[in-house]
Amino acid sequence: MSAGRYLWAAFNARPLGMPLPPNWFGLAAFGLLGAFVSPGFWVLGAGLELAYLALLARSARFRRTVDAQQAQPADPAGQRYEATLGLLDTAQRQRQQTVEARAREVLQLLSRSPLMASHAASLEQLVWLNLRLLVAGQALNVVVDTAAQDSAELQRQEEQIDRRLAASELGDELRRSLEQQKQVIDARQAAHAEGLRRKEQVDAELQRIDQQIALIREQTLLATDEEQIGLALNALTSSFNEASRWLNDQRDLLGVLELDEQQALPRYVLQGQGEKPPQGESVKQ
Template sequence: MLCSPLETVQKLCARVCVKKPSSQFDFLFTAVMPKGLGFFDYIKAAFSAKPAGMPLSPNWIFVAAAGMLGVLLNPGFLLLGAGLELGYLLTLGNNERFRRVVNSRELASEQVSVQAMLSGLVAKLSPDARERFGRLQSRCKSVLALYQAQLSLDTEVVTRHSESLNRFVWIFLQLLLTRETMQTTFRESRNAPRFQSLLEDEIADLEQRLKRGTASDELRRSLESKRDILKQRLDIYAEAGNKLHYIDAELERIEQQIELLREQAVVSRDSSAISVKIDTVSSSLGETSEWIKEQQNLFGLMQEGSSSAPQILGQRSSAYEG
């Protein structure tokens, strides 16, 4: 079976020993390479790479021309073309600048997926909650702008602060979603005393029926099971109010903390002190994050993508083609 030119080149590349990059190159490559991007991903990108504005890759034209010359004129052109193609792919695929281009494009693609996911989550919020979330986003962006303008922090420090603020906003969004899910589930909690009283009366009635001892074994097991379920519902209703109060308190805490960071960025010139403050606050949100995960497991909320904070405050873009 004939293989495509790309498959042929991949098989040849697998047999070639590539010189290991320098330690500095290793650091840059590791720092910018998206998760899961491997050597053959760069080879595939090199095979289809084209300058911006060109409808076709020049490499495709070369492969087609070499194939036609080999078929129509001399098979030697096939070997010559394969050798040149292999050299081209290995050279471009291991080029630091080209890998940066591919990484940038991959990150931009991932960011589009993240933004679509975030848009879907935000759409689940009520209008008031969406407005509240938007306000927090704007405040966090203003904090980052102040860090760059007022404190003149370098890119690495700003990136680290951006990751921490992203985590704040992500936890804030999860709290809002958990809050609305609980409010929907426990909508009756507005009349919690009446519902709790009804549940308590029904449990008492079941207890009386069980004490009479006139029920058959099958009926007794059914009544005991129903009683246990009602007790669990009663416990959940009792917890609902406390959980909602906790969520409200955490939402307000994050909002106030962002305001504090914003005010500190305005009046303080000590970037190290602000860094310590952000790290401390970020660590303190760990308990909140764990609590949110417990509630998500309980209500089946956001089963995907909730383990780490996505890029919410900024969006990478790329003008490169491939």
């Protein structure tokens, strides 16, 4: 890398967490001082700027950071995966990492045969599906927990409203208000019941994915000759087709998770590194 590129990187260097390079603020400050106080600040600012750029551009650590940033292309799959993974709490993240570890073992087994390796992308989709289901399940947990906390109180309020509605001396406005309250309570109870149903469905599908990955592993281990490879391929195709069918049927449940796109897993997940590789060291002044 040419010295000019290091100088440009130094000019725009931004420590971790800062929205703008501090060097820009320094130049602006000396520019204002030169304009409103004394032009001598322009000369002083230019000298300090050259010294700053030369010192930082010659730093071996800074050069390694710049080289690493230039060498690493953008990884949309990794960025999306990390963003989705970041929605999970610690327990759910560990659950996802367990599935990833099992999938890596299966991918290594699939790589023994070019025919079977063609199914690697489908296995990656199962891992993605597991992650999305964990995110959906975590969101549904909020609804389920709220239902557990409020169920008895909502029932008590509804019974109280029913007793008041049974009174004949109620005015029209009060009766209308009570009926609307009852409708809201009924709607909340229906939402709680639907949330519980969906949570049970998500939990069942997460268990199914665990079992399906285990089945794929066993089928692959049994494929020791061409005939068995053919049988295993048929079983794998059936398993993956079933997963895809379920995926397409759950748009109402998982529509917000953009399930139309086929997503490959980030390379660092397939290699078992466990976390996203750093995008270079943070620049420190």
